Amino acid sequence: MSSFAIAVRVFDGEAPYLQSFIDHHRRLGVDAFYPVLAPGAAPLCREIFARNGIGVHESDGQRISSVQDLIREDYVAVVDADEYLHPGLFDFLVEEKVESLSMPWRLTASLDDNFFESSQKKFFVFPQVKSIVKTSALKLLRLHESNTNGSGRRLGIAQGQHFPVQHYYLRGLDDLLLKEGGVVKRTLAQSSGRKPVNLSGNAESLDFPSRHARVAYLLKILDSVSPQADPYGMSLDRSMLDRLRANVEGDPEVAKQALRDSVVKIQRVYRNRTIRCEINAMQQLLAHDPRKISYQKRVLKLLRQDFQFRRSWLGRLEKARDSLLMPWS
Structure with a gap:
């Protein structure tokens, strides 16, 4: 054997x-x-x-x-x-x-802390x-x-x-909190996910760790995907989570809210059209025998493109149109 x-x-x-x-x-x-x-x-x-x-x-x-x-x-x-x-x-x-x-x-991925143990999840290959x-x-x-x-x-x-x-x-906001190496000192984490990214515009500037962009991209993709049963049966060790949270500098709930705000702000940069095209592009790639594609490079490339577009007059026009058609989004 x-x-x-x-x-x-x-x-x-x-x-x-x-x-x-x-x-x-x-x-x-x-x-x-x-x-x-x-x-x-x-x-x-x-x-x-x-x-x-x-x-x-x-x-x-x-x-x-x-x-x-x-x-x-x-x-x-x-x-x-x-x-x-x-x-x-x-x-x-x-x-x-x-x-x-x-x-x-x-x-x-999800920002919901109950997500990891849930029986239904959304997936993107x-x-x-x-x-x-x-x-x-x-x-x-x-x-x-x-x-x-x-x-x-x-x-x-x-x-x-x-x-x-x-x-x-991303297994929830607690997971993101623990992955932010400096937040929980005892992890001694050295992570490329904390590489700083800056998107500057005339009216606004976005500064965030690269991991936040990767999470925002995936969550935006998953918004367009139907949930499926997760056959793997995940379980969370809450005693270990409590021990880690006890060592968080400051209030962990305040820190988690700041992380959520950062990810949601980046999500809003990605255009719905970009996400639709990305889902189709991945399906076409996987139908053949693609070489490895860098997840981080692709995420940041699309984010920068959409950030520049949203600063243009055409982007402002699209935003106004979308707000009229879908005021709840």
Whole structure:
């Protein structure tokens, strides 16, 4: 029988959701976890891994390649703690004798703190690649697409879209609060999601972390999507959430409201026409075998385009027309 491993980078903001991640992948048949933590960081996650009999590995910068030589299982995937592998994936790899498989994201998100455990969610598939590879052919373990040096079957997104990685991109405002590295000091988070972005206009200026734009884009997309049943059965560890919230600087509810305001303000920049075109574009791409598309670059490119448009006279005309047609939006 084939064996399977997961390499995962973790910080303490994941603690309320980590047990659910472990339980899901053990049900799938994952034999070993290789968590990579920053030295001395993520004490709550260390508790959870210890409780589950999982050893942790420390690396400056949380370099995922630091565990490559430790992996003895037949297959390995690199995922984040908010990403869940498809239940049919392992059988497919073995039956089809696959060396590597590229899988797109199946994204979901909400500003509702009860969302993670809800049975109904909205989803949007985006060709940001995650991969699973045969360890015997592994050349370099990477966050998104690991390299192989074998001569076996290397399958792209055309096949991988049947086994998308379900990405709980935002599990509520508490999740966003914990991902803002400076808000909860003990997370010691170092995150590219905090890269500053500035959109300047004559009448207004938007300053926000890049993560807020990525969230706003996805929420805008999901507004146009019908809900579906979530078969994975998520659960939230509220005791861990309470322990993290107790270390928030200031009032967490005030901080969460500020985060909501920031995301909603960015959502208003995206045009409905842009979102409709984006949904169609992704569907057309996925009908073929696309290469990886950078989620962040695409999100910010469309945001800047729509920001400039809304500053133009044509944009102001469109806004006035939309307010007359849909005064409630």
